[in-house]
Amino acid sequence: MPYVESAVRSRQVVAAARAVMMRAGVGGLTMRAVANEAQIPLGTLQYVYPTKLGLLHAVIEDVVEEIATVLRDSAELDAGLGHAISNGLRNFWSDLVIDHHALQLLQLELVTHALRTPGLEDLPRWQYERYCQVVSDWCAMAAARADEVCAVPYSQLARVLVAGVDGLIVQHVVSPNSDHAADDVEALIQMIVSLAAPQPRSTASA
Template sequence: MPYVEASVRSRQFVAAAREVMLRDGVAATTLRAVAAEAGVPLGTLQYVFSSKEALLRAVIEDVVEEISTVLTGTVELDRGLAHAIRQGLTSFWSELVADHVKLQLMQGELLHYALRKPGQESMASWQYRRYVTVLTDWCREAAVNAGETCALSYDRLARVMLAGVDGLIVQYVCDPDEERARADLDTVIAMLIASAEIRPA
């Protein structure tokens, strides 16, 4: 077997793990199943990820990076915080929620797996801290670039944003009505912008 750098192997294994989790669910995912999906011996996978929990953390980080890429790659961050919130959440919904119910189920399962697995509770809080950090930095950058201030702290705005979108995602997963979800998302966006009380610095 030709030598492959650990960083490349890591990305391959995370991609394989995501495929297994999307298909079989997080609880049913094993290192052996991921190794089979990646087409490598179990020992090769364990050399990079010694435990299922280590692999799950890498998957969470991969999902966080995907969210960050959507928010930063599809939004003009020099047109103000209100524009960023409106455009960013709309793009996020289009690219990572609509027609991606299994991806959203996987993220929820990652959270519940950690909360129910003795000794892994910290992974759940770490998962949400990563989401909040990405949103906090993104909101701050949009406001600063446009010379604006916000009535809420950026981390509070991020937490409320996450709570609102999470709630819509749960409803969408249970009852995927796209028209209703888009209208509800517009309402959440309006509420966030109103609460932020954005003003010129």
């Protein structure tokens, strides 16, 4: 077998583990199944990730960073806070929820599994803190570029936005309906923008 750098091999193994779990769920994850998916010997896999717990930790981090990256890149920050919220939510839903049922189901499974697994129980808190920080940052940046102020702290705005999106994702995974989802995303946008109530800084300070 040709030599493969450890960082490349690690990414290969994580991708294989994700593929296994997207087909068979977290309960279907075995080291042998991942080795077969990655087309590497079991011993090679165990050298990279000696335990299934360590592999799960890496998969959760990988999924979180993928979602956080899409969240970060979804917002358009040069037309004010309301526009950033509206387009950010629409773009995120289009890019990572529609036609990504297996990924979103896997994310839900990983959260509940981690909460019940010693050694992984702190990861879900880190996961949601990561999402909220990304959203808080781009909301603050959009408002600053437009010289606007937000009616609530950006941290609170981000928590409510992430919670709203999470709820819509669960509904969409349980009962996919594109028309309902599109309407509900628009309703959530209206609620979040109303909560933010952005206005020009000069007006707010007058």
